[in-house]
Amino acid sequence: MRLPEHDVVVPRAKVVVPRAIEARASPAQALAMEATCAAFLLTAVDGYARTRDVALGLVDIESLEPETQVPLERYYGCLEALSEGLAEPLVGVEIAFAMGARGLGALSFMMATAETLGQALADIFDHQALLSPAERYAYTTTSERVRLTYQPHGTPRPAHIIAAQLFLADVVLHTPLMVQGELGDLSVALHAPPAIREAMARRLGVSVVDTKGAAEVSFDAALLARPMRQADPAMHAFFVDYVDTRTPARHPHDVVERLIALVDARLTDGELRAASLARALGVSTRTLQRRLGEAETTLRQLVAARRLRRAKALLMAGRSPVQAALAAGYAEASSLHRALRRQERASTAN
Numbered sequence: 001m002r003l004p005e006h007d008v009v010v011p012r013a014k015v016v017v018p019r020a021i022e023a024r025a026s027p028a029q030a031l032a033m034e035a036t037c038a039a040f041l042l043t044a045v046d047g048y049a050r051t052r053d054v055a056l057g058l059v060d061i062e063s064l065e066p067e068t069q070v071p072l073e074r075y076y077g078c079l080e081a082l083s084e085g086l087a088e089p090l091v092g093v094e095i096a097f098a099m100g101a102r103g104l105g106a107l108s109f110m111m112a113t114a115e116t117l118g119q120a121l122a123d124i125f126d127h128q129a130l131l132s133p134a135e136r137y138a139y140t141t142t143s144e145r146v147r148l149t150y151q152p153h154g155t156p157r158p159a160h161i162i163a164a165q166l167f168l169a170d171v172v173l174h175t176p177l178m179v180q181g182e183l184g185d186l187s188v189a190l191h192a193p194p195a196i197r198e199a200m201a202r203r204l205g206v207s208v209v210d211t212k213g214a215a216e217v218s219f220d221a222a223l224l225a226r227p228m229r230q231a232d233p234a235m236h237a238f239f240v241d242y243v244d245t246r247t248p249a250r251h252p253h254d255v256v257e258r259l260i261a262l263v264d265a266r267l268t269d270g271e272l273r274a275a276s277l278a279r280a281l282g283v284s285t286r287t288l289q290r291r292l293g294e295a296e297t298t299l300r301q302l303v304a305a306r307r308l309r310r311a312k313a314l315l316m317a318g319r320s321p322v323q324a325a326l327a328a329g330y331a332e333a334s335s336l337h338r339a340l341r342r343q344e345r346a347s348t349a350n
Helices: 018-024 027-034 039-051 072-086 091-099 106-112 117-131 158-178 194-204 221-225 233-246 252-265 274-281 285-294 299-316 321-327 333-349
Strands: 007-010 013-016 036-038 069-071 136-141 145-151 187-189 215-220
Touching: 036 039, 036 072, 039 069, 039 072, 039 091, 069 072, 072 091, 072 158, 091 158, 091 194, 106 117, 106 158, 106 233, 117 136, 117 145, 117 158, 117 221, 117 233, 117 274, 117 285, 145 158, 145 221, 158 194, 158 215, 215 221, 233 285, 252 274, 252 285, 252 299, 274 285, 285 299, 299 321, 299 333, 321 333
Parallel strands: none
Antiparallel strands: 007 013, 036 069, 136 145, 145 215, 187 215
């Protein structure tokens, strides 16, 4: 039986759920209500709750598209209500077990059909940054290690540990199922009481160490080249496009304006690649390219224009051509000279 939206009923317990909280929200809850996340997270929570005979009162949640934006406070509040009602310290881990490798919907298929693990992670973290913009999902690499991190939104609260459990368990349980070969030893870190970390380690079969920072899974960077079991470039492109069309859109000029600021800050960093710039902006590479197209430019044209703009400003300020060229990111003064000549010819032609 479905219960009224304001109540969560569990065996021998009655717990207030997020909609009831809204009327008397703390500052942290009010902040979370302004933030949003993808509906598939709430669907996963609700699905697990049903297996435990708990009704969360999530009216019509199944009718929502997985990528629909819902208040982050509803997600956090449901995690806390479920954990409290079941007296279950590993709710996040159990939700990950229950939702399986396809629990993220189209995102899961996008990841599974990528050619390599590196491509899969880059794509899913690009999109996750848009689907849950208030939370921090990061995928970083060095020559030796890959770090996948998750930082919840707002001031510390019980939901943060549960949401971090879900993130970590999803990576540990499901990524190895999609990749050819073994991933080897995974390093897992979570800021939580020792009892929770120890229970989590037993449930997942990995060691879980404490951390003062974001929840993290790390592994050998050489594994990024591993092929995915269901690699299919055509299907991967389809799912990337599918997710892009359902990802919360930013105005193209908003993305381009933030890109300009980022390019200006990185002009001397050598070649500026679309993938790394998109990741820093929290958008997918395909979305970045589409936004540039809507603004009637390309990344190459934008970078060239920003380099030339800086170099000309430095020349007018009295810098030598060599100094201006290097400070604007040109390899040498002759590159700046050629750029100035091209601009001059274009101006004459116009």
